[in-house]
Amino acid sequence: MTNQFDGRIALDVRHNRGIWSEFSTRFERPEAEQRWGRSEVRWGLFGVPEGELHALGQIAGADVVELACGMGHLCAQLGRLGARPVGVDLSAEQLDGAAELQGHFGESFPLVEASAEEVPLRSSSFDVVVSEYGAAPWCRPGRWLAEAARLLRPCGRLVFLTNSVLAGLCVPDEGGHAGTELLRPQPVLRDVEWPGGGIEHHPGHGDWVRELRRAGFVVEALHELYAPEGAVTPENYEVVTAGWARNWPAEDLWVAQLS
Numbered sequence: 001m002t003n004q005f006d007g008r009i010a011l012d013v014r015h016n017r018g019i020w021s022e023f024s025t026r027f028e029r030p031e032a033e034q035r036w037g038r039s040e041v042r043w044g045l046f047g048v049p050e051g052e053l054h055a056l057g058q059i060a061g062a063d064v065v066e067l068a069c070g071m072g073h074l075c076a077q078l079g080r081l082g083a084r085p086v087g088v089d090l091s092a093e094q095l096d097g098a099a100e101l102q103g104h105f106g107e108s109f110p111l112v113e114a115s116a117e118e119v120p121l122r123s124s125s126f127d128v129v130v131s132e133y134g135a136a137p138w139c140r141p142g143r144w145l146a147e148a149a150r151l152l153r154p155c156g157r158l159v160f161l162t163n164s165v166l167a168g169l170c171v172p173d174e175g176g177h178a179g180t181e182l183l184r185p186q187p188v189l190r191d192v193e194w195p196g197g198g199i200e201h202h203p204g205h206g207d208w209v210r211e212l213r214r215a216g217f218v219v220e221a222l223h224e225l226y227a228p229e230g231a232v233t234p235e236n237y238e239v240v241t242a243g244w245a246r247n248w249p250a251e252d253l254w255v256a257q258l259s
């Protein structure tokens, strides 16, 4: 594992790192192991198959960097599809989990401890940047999108998953599932500190398009993810119920190309 931290990271990034280090020791390992064992890439709380969305494009033979890789299940799955993945995460504890799971599954790829806002990897060295509930909610949009653009080769692909704006508007402050009322003004979500939680960023769709274009991307798709028929409410994440997500999109999967 490469540790290139130099103490210059922003205060909100430090705050989020503390939160994630604690989560990883309390909750994450068993679920990460289960996800590592999955043979196919699935997106989001309700596991929408990549085979339905085709968000990732050509993966075999691609150099892929995952920003905020956590315990690395997506890197592992992409490696099995023939990619050369590199996982970047802010939390040493998350990366320790990833390293342990690499040993457990007998698979290996580089892990780099860094913020997605400042990645110590060479410019123009990846075909795909992917981020699953990682950089988008936890990093400042302008900062991490500029890094994603720097890391990609010309015409490289960016694929990222985050909570839907609508879910962000409807989840109660005190925790629990989203309801059917709008609980806050939308601009509040751009930089929001949840009580007892981290500092998150949930720009509206128009803001995302503007930020993506500013960083040099062209939007190819925005897949709004609903719960499929028969889906059950996830036990570990109190964000939306399956019933809610059958009616409204729970998550946004963005696909963009560097112009």
Ligand SMILES: C[S@@+](CC[C@H](N)C(=O)[O-])C[C@H]1O[C@@H](n2cnc3c(N)ncnc32)[C@H](O)[C@@H]1O
Binding pocket: 013, 016, 017, 020, 021, 067, 068, 069, 070, 071, 072, 074, 088, 089, 090, 091, 094, 114, 115, 116, 117, 131, 132, 133, 134, 135, 138, 139
């Ligand atoms: C919800 S987890 C997602 C991890 C993985 N993609 C998954 O779906 O299991 C969020 C991850 O973002 C990481 N993270 C938070 N802020 C970050 C930042 N500024 N740079 C890189 N990683 C960050 C946390 O350490 C944590 O591993």
